[in-house]
Amino acid sequence: MKFFVDTADIDAIRELNDLGMVDGVTTNPSLIAKSGRDILEVTKEICDLVDGPVSAEVVATEADQMLAEGRHLAKIADNICVKVPLTWAGLKTCKTLSDEGTKVNVTLCFSANQALLAAKAGATFISPFIGRLDDINIDGMDLIGDIRTIYDNYGFETEILAASIRSANHMKDAALMGADVATAPPGVIRKMIEHPLTDNGLAQFLKDAEKAGIKIV
Numbered sequence: 001m002k003f004f005v006d007t008a009d010i011d012a013i014r015e016l017n018d019l020g021m022v023d024g025v026t027t028n029p030s031l032i033a034k035s036g037r038d039i040l041e042v043t044k045e046i047c048d049l050v051d052g053p054v055s056a057e058v059v060a061t062e063a064d065q066m067l068a069e070g071r072h073l074a075k076i077a078d079n080i081c082v083k084v085p086l087t088w089a090g091l092k093t094c095k096t097l098s099d100e101g102t103k104v105n106v107t108l109c110f111s112a113n114q115a116l117l118a119a120k121a122g123a124t125f126i127s128p129f130i131g132r133l134d135d136i137n138i139d140g141m142d143l144i145g146d147i148r149t150i151y152d153n154y155g156f157e158t159e160i161l162a163a164s165i166r167s168a169n170h171m172k173d174a175a176l177m178g179a180d181v182a183t184a185p186p187g188v189i190r191k192m193i194e195h196p197l198t199d200n201g202l203a204q205f206l207k208d209a210e211k212a213g214i215k216i217v
């Protein structure tokens, strides 16, 4: 499973990228607003930093304006992936941009039928929002499983990008469900390493090494 980082925080992206944990980046208007930076400027910086796709989201709601925004964003760098919402205008924009050779991430997906439409429109990625479904007592992972089955049934090439990931368990479950990609905030990726038995085991090894006077260099 590929890891995308869900942030516009350059330092956090750089830190995880240096560890080989970044296959791409996703942003959205809320994350750009949180960064306090100009969308074009910060997105360009992220594109220069990472090799994989960097999702930048349109803010228009009408297809013509959405397409103009998408084309503008696509000019930032070769690894831009234009993010559009799961509306008819978004799907129309997805179809046109995909036909032009631009990568498209269709976002705000909450049902298997929506995912089916996005695949038909040529989406590069579909982003089902796990955490926001869990928030309303619907199991977000079931949606990942349903989309996996449907896409495999018909050989759709659209990649399933599990989004709205809130915990390390979500990462594991997305991988078990066969998501192609999971995008998570940097803090969630950092949490994936934690295990008390690793900490306890290491403490014991270090204690024994000190007692025995083990030195390597």
Ligand code: E4P
Residues within 6 Å of the ligand: 006, 026, 027, 028, 107, 127, 129, 131, 132, 163, 164, 165, 183
């Ligand atoms: C990523 O593409 C989404 O915009 C993001 O994962 C949404 O996460 P949230 O539901 O925690 O805001």
